[in-house]
Amino acid sequence: MTFSLLAGLKNNLAYTQFFYAQTRLLYPTLELVFVSFNSTDGTHQWLDSLQDEHVRYYYEERERTLSDTYNKCIELATSAYVIFAHNDMVLAPGFVEEVALLQTDRRVIFYTTVEPPVFADDPRPGKLVQDFGADLVTFQQTVFFQFVQDEQQRNREAGQTAIPTHRGVFFLAASRKRLLDMGGLDPLFDPMFCEDDDLLLRLGLSGVEMIIAPNALCYHFVSKTSRFSEEYIHRTRQIERQSNRNFVRKWGFGNTSANRCRYDIGLILTGGDLSVLRELEPWAQTIYTDLDPEPYIRDEQPLTHIDLPKKLKKLSATRTNGILVTLDARKADSAQLEQIAHLSDMIHARLNEPVSPWKRFWRRLVPVTTWHGYRIRIIDPTTSESALIYKKLTYA
Structure with missing residues (x-):
């Protein structure tokens, strides 16, 4: 069973470099797929500088949607299964192995994100609120890894290694072929937001089984490349409203x-x-x-x-x-x-x-x-x- 880790990029080069370095420490040969549209902070030059045969990447000097970014990632990937990730994440030891234990062609796996209390009042399955740092400077990696080890042990002792759900999120692993057959994410949602709700709704209607993997954990600094980025922070509310309206136009609810x-x-x-x-x-x-x-x-x-x-x-x-x-x-x-x-x-x-x-x-x-x-x-x-x-x- 092979996996490709997909990460859409838009500036935030320091987080991308940290994501790459930390992932390579755990998984030296895992296929990483990077796609960037119109990054202006040296991201494209950094991609060109990589000497890594297990990295596939693509970039353009033009604006595209988040859907376009991940659709291109899916197309570039060569593994049977793909994992959607953000570049403001740090994978914990055992992440891919825990996903692989649960993955099948007819399953969508949602891995668990550990997040600082940025959206503490927005609980969802597969999210743990625990503060191990708000940014790269304050990140407590050793403490986070110990927390993950303890959490995994508790889950195993409780027999809780796979949790059925009907409510998923963007942080998923799925069959690459299934995603391609479905047409990937919908660029109707421009530049972003609601494309994940749309995809998850379509996956659910297609009859796949949805499972949360409580032992596949990562730390997520939260929205460093989207709603809280310098580019979008002042337009987030407008973009979200626009995407919500387009979701309703498409689905009627x-x-x-x-x-x-x-x-x-x-x-x-x-x-x-x-x-x-x-x-x-x-x-x-x-x-x-x-x-x-x-x-x-x-x-x-x-x-x-x-x-x-x-x-x-x-x-x-x-x-x-x-x-x-x-x-x-x-x-x-x-x-x-x-x-x-x-x-x-x-x-x-x-x-x-x-x-x-x-x-x-x-x-x-x-x-x-x-x-x-x-x-x-x-x-x-x-x-x-x-x-x-x-x-x-x-x-x-």
Whole structure:
């Protein structure tokens, strides 16, 4: 069983060099794959200087998305399995061996990250909050390695070496072929954020088993090359909002929704303005409106690869969606507009709630309901989320 360790790079050369040096101390012949787009701090020159036959790398002097970066890594890798990593990480002894114990073609393995208390209020499976240093200067490697050894021993004694999960993260190991067949990460999320949520959703829908490996540990300094980097720190909130909107446009629900059904929703919107359209647009597959959409398209199209002119139709256009939702924005307040985020969950609950035969008959006879000012007509509840599992591997 062979693994390639993939690391996308964007400046932060000191962390990349430390990541490389520490990984090589543990794994002298492990294939490392580095891809960098538009690094300007000497990263590309450093890559060219490496005399390491077990390193594969690629760089360009242009901007690309995080999805593009890791898709190129996947393509360059030659091993059967790939491990997604960040360059602000330090692997602990036994990391690859512990992943290998659990890895199969039909499994996605999530390794365990140990992190300083940067996001201590955001718990997730496979994350341990323990401060062994906030940066390279303060990193306590010996203490961290001892912690890992103790943690691994506790897990073995408790018989806890593989934990099934339905909630994964970016820090994964998977079959390279499976990722290539699925088309890799989606560059819709430009420049970053939500590409991992999208990939994990697609992996889950494809039927893979998801496992946390509590004994495959690394230390993660947290977001040194993304949200806290000099390049992105002042734009993080804007980028995150933009990516969340694109996730909803693609799937029809938010990335925290318990419901994973992509209904074909057409929104018939009257009496609104551009701010109302901005609030509602991502949540429907089609918008039928009496508004002139051109100013909105002019502002919003540069922020998404979704074809907005195709999505926004005249009020008089033929309505072909399986579920039609009507809203008169003149009669809706801000709280009602915000309920659009729960529309998919409401439809799913209504379709799946246990009802009497009489009520079921009545709903077939009158397939219309009103909810928070939205008039909902369910014509065809067929969902299409499975159609989004596979795509062509593309670049932004």
